[in-house]
Amino acid sequence: MTGLRIAILTHSTNPRGGVAHCLALGEALCALGHEAVVHAPDPTGRGFFRDAACPTLPVAAEAVAGKTVAGKTVDLVRARIYDYLRHFATPAACDFDVFHAHDGIGGNALATLKHRRLIPGFARTVHHVDSFSDPMLAEWQDRAIREATRLLCVSRLWADWIRDDLGAAAEVVGNGVDLSAFRPEPEAADATLRIRLGLGPGPVVLSVGGFEERKNTAGIIAAFARLRAVHPQAQLVVAGGASLLDHTSYRARCRAALAAAGLEVGHGLAVIETGPVPQADMAGLYRVADVLAFPSWKEGFGLCVLEAMACGTPAIVSRQPPFTEYLAADDALFVDPADPDGIARAMAAALTPEVRAGLRAAGLKRAAFHAWRACAERHLDAYAGCARVRPEPIHA
Incomplete structure (x- = not known):
């Protein structure tokens, strides 16, 4: 397929799994000879959370103020859809061969542009499907899937859901990992990172995704409290947490659970909350951790x-x-996400030398199978099915 101009739309410039996926996919597509431009609403004006080896376009976005938590989320999503519609209001802004949305915000904007006949259609990657109590959020999520010309998923789980619940076909494109950025060899900056976070002798348990219900943070906290009974110097690092959705009530539940377990939060204490982590520190954060605890309730893939x-x-x-x-x-160590005792046993097992060595070797081998180039190549058939047909040049 000759070089395509591809507009990739994601919901945020912050370090979330879906956003990281879009940037890495854009880089891989550019390496294949296409021009992939990753778009995202950017109310801060700071741009994407990391530099990328592909073009990026932070879209001007309005600040949103809401009176209630539920109202604020609806207002925010509506504003971000309109941000995209304003951006793509001209033919020049729509001068792409392929439009590819990765969430309900971009999907709704592209559905409207399709109805306005500004674009021919669009591809949509469904990373996962949320359960919304608000009917407007649920309708936007549904429309962003139903209106797509081609559907993609990062896992068979969600492709099967689309087939069974919507009666539509979705192709599984998978995910990838940048092996040049994420490496096992220690770096000098790792020691500095330990000091900056206030990490002691450990062991260190890492949780990625902030205090979020689908990440099962409460289950991780309950398991970690059990681990501390055996390893009193253990520390839990809760990294990330940037989200468009409001997790205030669940965060409060987690904080109450920490207090009940006598686990203090702060620099050098039992639990360290980092917030969003700079991309340059992520590989080091994985390396200084003894184990990643990721017993999620719901994931698209789990990058x-x-x-x-x-x-x-x-x-x-x-x-x-x-x-x-x-x-x-x-x-990996597989657990029942509803069983804190089982998660705690897995944490303890990951610290034993024999188990640790086996998991390390197997994990390195598994990661090597997931190259971004192969993932990008799996997108090309879907792109061909929804690409703009440009007129042939007229030769005198």
Whole structure:
């Protein structure tokens, strides 16, 4: 396929798994000879959370003020859809061969542009599907899937959901990991990072995604409290957490659970909350951790699992899809996400030398199978099915 101009739309410039996926996909497509431009609403004006080897376009976005939590989320999503519609209001801004949305915000904007006949259609990657109590949010999520010309998923789990619930076909394109950025070899900056976070002798348990219900942070806290009974110097690092959705009530539940367990939060204490982590520090954060705890309730793929494995860090994951799709039985420690005792046992097992060595070797091998180039190549058939047909040049 000759070089395509591809507009990739994501919901945010912040370090979330879907945003990281879009930037890496854009880089891989550019390496294949296409021009992929990653777009995202950018109310801060700071741009994307990391530099990228592909063009990026932070879209001007308005600040949003809401009176209630639910109202604020609806107002925010509506504003971000309108941000995209303003940006793509001219033919010049729509001068792409392919439009590819990765969430409901971009998907709704592209659906409207399709109805206005400004674009021919669009591809949509469904990373996962949320359960919204607000009917407007639910309708936007549904429309962004139903209106797409071609549907893609990062895992078979969600492709099957689309087939069973919507009666539509979706292709599985998978995910990837940048092995040049995520490496097992220690770096001098790792020691500096330990000091900056206030890490002691450990062991160190890493949780990625902030205090969020689908990440099962409460389950991780309950398991970590059990681990501390055996390893009193253990520390839990809760990294990330940038989200368009409001997790205030769940965060309060987690804070109450920490207080009840006598686990203090702060620099050098039992629990360290980092907030969003600079991209330059992520590989080091995986390396200074003894284990990644990721027993999520719901995931599209779980990109941080591959990143941790590429850095030589053992991973604990839920014994359910999508993890059971791309991981073999010996690649990680599989647990029931509803069983804090089982998660605690997995944490303890990951610290034993024999288990740790086996997981490290298996994880490095598994990560090497997931190259971004192969992932990008799997997108090309879908792009061909929704690309703009440009007129042939007229020769005198």
